Amino acid sequence: MADIVSVDSVVKRYGELVALDHFDLHIAPGEILGLLGPNGSGKTTAINCMLQLLTYDKGSIELFGEPMTPARYDLKRRIGVVPQQVAVMNELTVRENVDCFCSLYVPDRKLRQPLVEAAIDFVGLEDFIGFRPRKLSGGLLRRLNIACGIAHRPELIFFDEPTVAVDPQSRNAILRGIQRLRDEGATVVYTSHYMEEVEQICSRIVIMDHGRVLAQGTADELKRMISVGERIQVEVDRMPDELLARLRALPHAITIEVEDDVLVCVCEASPHNLVDVLRELTDAGVTIGRVWSAPPTLNDVFLEITGRELRDGAEAGR
Numbered sequence: 001m002a003d004i005v006s007v008d009s010v011v012k013r014y015g016e017l018v019a020l021d022h023f024d025l026h027i028a029p030g031e032i033l034g035l036l037g038p039n040g041s042g043k044t045t046a047i048n049c050m051l052q053l054l055t056y057d058k059g060s061i062e063l064f065g066e067p068m069t070p071a072r073y074d075l076k077r078r079i080g081v082v083p084q085q086v087a088v089m090n091e092l093t094v095r096e097n098v099d100c101f102c103s104l105y106v107p108d109r110k111l112r113q114p115l116v117e118a119a120i121d122f123v124g125l126e127d128f129i130g131f132r133p134r135k136l137s138g139g140l141l142r143r144l145n146i147a148c149g150i151a152h153r154p155e156l157i158f159f160d161e162p163t164v165a166v167d168p169q170s171r172n173a174i175l176r177g178i179q180r181l182r183d184e185g186a187t188v189v190y191t192s193h194y195m196e197e198v199e200q201i202c203s204r205i206v207i208m209d210h211g212r213v214l215a216q217g218t219a220d221e222l223k224r225m226i227s228v229g230e231r232i233q234v235e236v237d238r239m240p241d242e243l244l245a246r247l248r249a250l251p252h253a254i255t256i257e258v259e260d261d262v263l264v265c266v267c268e269a270s271p272h273n274l275v276d277v278l279r280e281l282t283d284a285g286v287t288i289g290r291v292w293s294a295p296p297t298l299n300d301v302f303l304e305i306t307g308r309e310l311r312d313g314a315e316a317g318r
């Protein structure tokens with residue numbers, strides 16, 4: 001089937017700054033595509049170019065197999081946007097807000113009414129229909145933002161960091177909702193700083209930085225692209241320097257550190273890593289507590305591919 005989104009070699013400059021540098025993106029129908037990148041990597045710029053909210057300098061963008069231009073209202077009607085900043089009208093109630101956004105696409109009030117009800121049910125705001133936004137918690141506001149973006153039943157939906165500053169219950173409701181939208185036939189572009197969310201719901205992930213695509217694939221494919229194969233952690237009572245040196249000389253060791261009496265060994269993939277580490281520890285007479293071994297995370301992928309943490313300092317505490 002033809003791609004729903006085809007972005008080819010798009011260049012977007014803000015003065016001297018190249019925000020998109022020959023950016024490519026192809027999305028098949030029914031995908032939940034995770035667009036991952038550190039702050040300032042160009043995610044929002046890419047989305048805004050696709051939506052024609054920004055002009056770009058070079059390249060081409062097709063949506064639903066048609067060239068996307070600012071005047072293609074027929075295509076825009078088939079798209080839903082849930083922006084990063086909550087964008088609702090404070091003087092309107094929850095129901096009026098959803099109705100107002102939906103009316104931009106569905107002018108007929110009779111046709112609109114069931115769509116508005118369905119969107120409110122979808123995000124679980126039935127008990128709040130008469131509330132004005134300032135009476136809603138951060139999580140409920142985000143859910144209202146989503147209802148406003150999806151009420152007209154778009155085929156392609158952009159979620160730009162929809163779970164920032166959201167309580168865990170609302171976050172889970174939002175993630176389940178996105179999966180349901182996909183199950184009902186929508187294609188989704190999802191940007192987030194939270195890798196566990198991306199891993200949970202996205203069928204494919206694109207990692208970008210400096211306006212370029214650095215890697216793409218399923219979470220498992222991305223994990224196989226990097227050198228890290230395993231992270232072994234062992235509780236130890238002590239760690240003599242010469243033992244640390246021996247561990248660092250093991251054939252597949254990448255980094256060996258001790259953090260709060262836990263030895264953390266990041267290794268390349270090999271069937272013998274755990275046996276090798278434990279043998280060195282027992283030979284040295286170190287007392288061993290709990291032992292964990294885990295495959296690489298998307299964070300490892302991100303770090304190795306971009307050289308940067310996905311979360312910046314302000315958000316790392318979440």
Ligand SMILES: Nc1ncnc2c1ncn2[C@@H]1O[C@H](COP(=O)(O)OP(=O)(O)OP(=O)(O)O)[C@@H](O)[C@H]1O
Pocket residue numbers: 014017019037038039040041042043044045046
């Ligand atoms: N209107 C603008 N004028 C000038 N530079 C801009 C403008 N908007 C964005 N930029 C710059 O373009 C680059 C890409 O920004 P963009 O907002 O697309 O990144 P992002 O990946 O969405 O970041 P974040 O995760 O923080 O939302 C950044 O260096 C940013 O400072």
